[in-house]
Amino acid sequence: xxxxxxxxxxxxxxxxxxxxxxxxxxxxxxxxxxxxxxxxxxxxxxxxxxxxxxxxxxxxxxxxxxxxxxxxxxxxxxxxxxxxxxxxxxxxxxxxxxxxxxxxxxxxxxxxxxxxxxxxxxxxxxxxxxxxxxxxxxxxxxxxxxxxxxxxxxxxxxxxxxxxxxxxxxxxxxxxxxxxxxxxxxxxxxxxxxxxxxxxxxxxxxxxxxxxxxxxxxxxxxxxxxxxxxxxxxxxxxxxxxxxxxxxxxxxxxxxxxxxxxxxxxxxxxxxxxxxxxxxxxxxxxxxxxxxxxxxxxxxxxxxxxxxxxxxxxxxxxxxxxxxxxxxxxxxxxxxxxxxxxxxxxxx
Amino acid sequence: xxxxxxxxxxxxxxxxxxxxxxxxxxxxxxxxxxxxxxxxxxxxxxxxxxxxxxxxxxxxxxxxxxxxxxxxxxxxxxxxxxxxxxxxxxxxxxxxxxxxxxxxxxxxxxxxxxxxxxxxxxxxxxxxxxxxxxxxxxxxxxxxxxxxxxxxxxxxxxxxxxxxxxxxxxxxxxxxxxxxxxxxxxxxxxxxxxxxxxxxxxxxxxxxxxxxxxxxxxxxxxxxxxxxxxxxxxxxxxxxxxxxxxxxxxxxxxxxxxxxxxxxxxxxxxxxxxxxxxxxxxxxxxxxxxxxxxxxxxxxxxxxxxxxxxxxxxxxxxxxxxxxxxxxxxxxxxxxxxxxxxxxxxxx
DNA sequence: GGAGATCACGAAAACGTTTTCGTGTTAATA
DNA sequence: TATTAACACGAAAACGTTTTCGTGATCTCC
Numbered sequence: 001x002x003x004x005x006x007x008x009x010x011x012x013x014x015x016x017x018x019x020x021x022x023x024x025x026x027x028x029x030x031x032x033x034x035x036x037x038x039x040x041x042x043x044x045x046x047x048x049x050x051x052x053x054x055x056x057x058x059x060x061x062x063x064x065x066x067x068x069x070x071x072x073x074x075x076x077x078x079x080x081x082x083x084x085x086x087x088x089x090x091x092x093x094x095x096x097x098x099x100x101x102x103x104x105x106x107x108x109x110x111x112x113x114x115x116x117x118x119x120x121x122x123x124x125x126x127x128x129x130x131x132x133x134x135x136x137x138x139x140x141x142x143x144x145x146x147x148x149x150x151x152x153x154x155x156x157x158x159x160x161x162x163x164x165x166x167x168x169x170x171x172x173x174x175x176x177x178x179x180x181x182x183x184x185x186x187x188x189x190x191x192x193x194x195x196x197x198x199x200x201x202x203x204x205x206x207x208x209x210x211x212x213x214x215x216x217x218x219x220x221x222x223x224x225x226x227x228x229x230x231x232x233x234x235x236x237x238x239x240x241x242x243x244x245x246x247x248x249x250x251x252x253x254x255x256x257x258x259x260x261x262x263x264x265x266x267x268x269x270x271x272x273x274x275x276x277x278x279x280x281x282x283x284x285x286x287x288x289x290x291x292x293x294x295x296x297x298x299x300x301x302x303x304x305x306x307x308x309x310x311x312x313x314x315x316x317x318x319x320x321x322x323x324x325x326x327x328x329x330x331x332x333x334x335x336x337x338x339x340x341x342x343x344x345x346x347x348x
Numbered sequence: 349x350x351x352x353x354x355x356x357x358x359x360x361x362x363x364x365x366x367x368x369x370x371x372x373x374x375x376x377x378x379x380x381x382x383x384x385x386x387x388x389x390x391x392x393x394x395x396x397x398x399x400x401x402x403x404x405x406x407x408x409x410x411x412x413x414x415x416x417x418x419x420x421x422x423x424x425x426x427x428x429x430x431x432x433x434x435x436x437x438x439x440x441x442x443x444x445x446x447x448x449x450x451x452x453x454x455x456x457x458x459x460x461x462x463x464x465x466x467x468x469x470x471x472x473x474x475x476x477x478x479x480x481x482x483x484x485x486x487x488x489x490x491x492x493x494x495x496x497x498x499x500x501x502x503x504x505x506x507x508x509x510x511x512x513x514x515x516x517x518x519x520x521x522x523x524x525x526x527x528x529x530x531x532x533x534x535x536x537x538x539x540x541x542x543x544x545x546x547x548x549x550x551x552x553x554x555x556x557x558x559x560x561x562x563x564x565x566x567x568x569x570x571x572x573x574x575x576x577x578x579x580x581x582x583x584x585x586x587x588x589x590x591x592x593x594x595x596x597x598x599x600x601x602x603x604x605x606x607x608x609x610x611x612x613x614x615x616x617x618x619x620x621x622x623x624x625x626x627x628x629x630x631x632x633x634x635x636x637x638x639x640x641x642x643x644x645x646x647x648x649x650x651x652x653x654x655x656x657x658x659x660x661x662x663x664x665x666x667x668x669x670x671x672x673x674x675x676x677x678x679x680x681x682x683x684x685x686x687x688x689x690x691x692x693x694x695x696x
Numbered sequence: 697g698g699a700g701a702t703c704a705c706g707a708a709a710a711c712g713t714t715t716t717c718g719t720g721t722t723a724a725t726a
Numbered sequence: 727t728a729t730t731a732a733c734a735c736g737a738a739a740a741c742g743t744t745t746t747c748g749t750g751a752t753c754t755c756c
Contacts, residue, residue: 017736053465054712078421117401365706402742
């Protein structure tokens, strides 16, 4: 087992000083051509690679970024993650992931662990519990410590930092409007408890579209399902007690389950009932019939988030160059039409 | 912006030495009760947290583990990842993820980057390209450098290390046998190019079941689809040119697509054709009809992989305690029955 | 009251780099 | 030939810890 070789070994072997080796490897003009070549040849021969940890300690920069997400087995988050990872890698950064499991405590613990030198900045989406508690002290502290933070998707106006979101309200309004345009009159909304920021905004957009079009909102058509979805919660009963001709769902699972119940009740899709779901994931694509979905372009979101973060991390190196103000990027959504709807062509 | 406080700051402030502070914080009996309490109070007040990087440099242990997977937007891999992450966190480790995108080069580059001090060991599944090239030098080098490695799912016998797999052959054989037991006589196999280790093994299991039961293998019933699945590849033509009454698919997507074609051709599922797919993911669960699937228990796989790795990492600390031999853990699969089959009760 | 033990603490090396600031040698210049 | 400049390199500090070892001061015991 050949141990890793260090500058010190090379120096001793070649009978020069550590500083000379270090400079020679960086091609410093301070070192003679002869010595440089000798050192570089030796280094290559023994496959010398500098120790990342030592460099991090010296530079106070790790080239690691911390990503904290509520769940990893979740199509949207993994999509964002892929965007982050690709962009970060291209700029020479590695990604450390922690999963909060929607728990406030795990979020705090994980962040504190990483904040002590392991990373140069954070990218995260708030856990459900954090949004419920509205406790953001751990995030505010980052600011005081000078650790950059980018929030995506699940954000809060309580903390000042860069953000990347979609315009949930506009997206929901657009989708609802498209259903209205296609002739639907009674549109239901399947959503979650409203402490989730995104759900609240989507509901607002849904309401707005109905009001603007003069159809008005019937609160009986809005049903709120628990965040941790249980199969029985969404039952056929609702389909039989209420009349509606379209459904907007704040996520894929709700939509898929709802479609299945409709099929069991022999309702025609999209004729009798149309369905649109948020988040264009695997389920939407492979459902039968295919589910019309609002694509959030997670990969693009991740790319932008990583770019904002790394830019800020690297700007901080230039001491006292004043930092740009915090930005909020809005990633445009798009509506992917499939068989669960029969929409008129878009006006745009 | 209050900068992070260090041992040196505390020492200066309290007019003691750095060593005293360090020991006091660790409750060393060498330090008087008075001094300990004074130091600890001060540290708490200023929220002192030791710098991870400095500790890593000192201990030559980072408490990070590197995970390299071919794709993150992939249900099975994220499931494994969740198992790794949870277990690692419980033991005080963080996880750095890199995605190889099924590319040999990215796999090598990412590993080299992390191997220079950033991590204590690797957990990985081979990229498709690596399996195709059969080039494992980057993995063998890890061994020489004394960096522990655990391979899962996509493994190779070429490198000596701990491994976690499912018994793909036995699983495929079991599933095929169950189809036979339920009265099916002509069972098709939808698989990928065979350079993927797992596909090859699953095919072997399929063949074995058919041969043992005396049905024999009809090579016309085996179709090989490209790994990067294109919609058109799997067409109705096959359904019309061949007669078969069941299909075993090496992944979910193939199965879902196949079911859909069968439905379009008005074939009754499971009456006329039954379907079983490998990997029990979201699609299997939410398909209509639900897809009977072979569950690989990714989370358990991840847990075991992380345990093997961390055990080995920590054993290496005890110098010259001889290391245990490499182990291969086989995670049992289970068959999740849904509506795409009508199986007789299992014999076990 | 002196020998040895115990106590409480500090100095310094070490981990592997980078970087600043010498310094001795050689070459160019007046 | 004396002065300076350029050159090529080394010593040492620094990043923030941990840990070994040394050392004064106090205490115990005969």
